[in-house]
Amino acid sequence: MARYACFMDLSICAGCESCTVACQNKNDLTADIAFTKIHRYQEGTFPNLKSTFVPNQCLHCDNPPCADVCPTGATYKTAEGPVQVNDKQCIGCKYCIAACPFGARTYDAKAHVVKKCSECYDRLQAGKTPACVQTCITGARQVGNLDDANDPIHKVIAQPNTVKVGGTNFYFKLPEGIARTVLPADSKESAVTYAWQSILQPFGQMALGGAAGAVLLSAAAFVVKSVKKEGDEHGDH
């Protein structure tokens, strides 16, 4: 089985946005929806400028909070890594938009479905590279299989100045002099996710289950009592 990792060399990314367009073409998206967006980051004042391009897209978290909150299971994590959305199961509730730490989800009002980058999972399974990787004119984008010791991805992610976004399978090579802070923060469980999953949901379920259990126990007690009473009355006759 494969375990996919993505790499993007920001030191050679030209910011041409051909990846954005290739992705839109592949996924048949309208111009206002993009699963991968390229932003220009710039610091300093002319002529002492530092600049790079930084993508904004799904980083396929190891423990995707969007999948945790999805009430229908439409969003799910595959064993190989890519996080997928089953459009037929999505009800457009947008809980995933609120949960995504990277702002990587887009609501398609026409389809009433929330969409995102699939890492071209279908192409990966067919032995091809994702559309954004295939089209990248500078070769900045790459994808590989971490479980294959001979995959060139191992060499690529071992380069100096390469940063892994924690909790994801994404690696970025930063241009010289550009700090880690331009990249998305590590994917971590948020305070609200912790509060909901560790405190509120278990306590709420306990309250609901406790009430239902107490009601059943009480009803059973009264049934036993009435059967016993009937038995005593018959015994008297």
Add this chain to the structure above:
Amino acid sequence: MAITNQVPRAAAQARPDMVYRFSVAERIAHWNHALSFIVLFITGSALVFRGFAALLGRDGLLAAGLVHRVGAGFFTVLTIPVLVIGARRLAGEWVRTSFQFDQDDRRFLVLFARDFFGLKVKLPDQGRFNAGEKINSILQILGWPAMVITGWMLVWKDAFSPAVVQWVLAIHSFTAFLLGAAVIGHIYLASLHPHARPGFTGMTTGWVPAWWAKGHYRKWYDSATGRPTR
């Protein structure tokens, strides 16, 4: 002043074995709140329990979402105006007294479990609402605005930041769990529990058996009927 309902003297005299407990406005408000909550609880559960969601499927869930919004309209809009227009004094007393627990109320809470499970117990005298009903009332009085505010925020979630929406969703779901737990107990007591169910007619016709009122709400019974029993 005794918390009595406005009922014609002739009607009261014609039914000496019954006591008038809930006014028309109180009953309408109760049933609007109750039925809309049940609809909201069931349709909302579809988004919390995955098995239920899978059972309904995408179209079923979309329909449940629509019904949830219609139910929310009734839940939000009707209850308070009905109480304010039709039972302002009684509703005011209900809110005020719901937060007051005297010694009898505190003892009631300790002993009630025995009565709930059919064990022999002498419960302390209670006012118009017993201490358990007061707790349910507090949950409804505080839970109603919590559900209404967070619920409508979720309808217009695009207007808020993702972090706010996450907290709002957690508060909405957690409050629903608590209210659901209270409602399960309330429905069971009101409709099935042998000691409590004789009072169900209070929420249909407004009248309850005098013997039952005397046994369950002695303090209220004495003041409402002007027939002190001690």
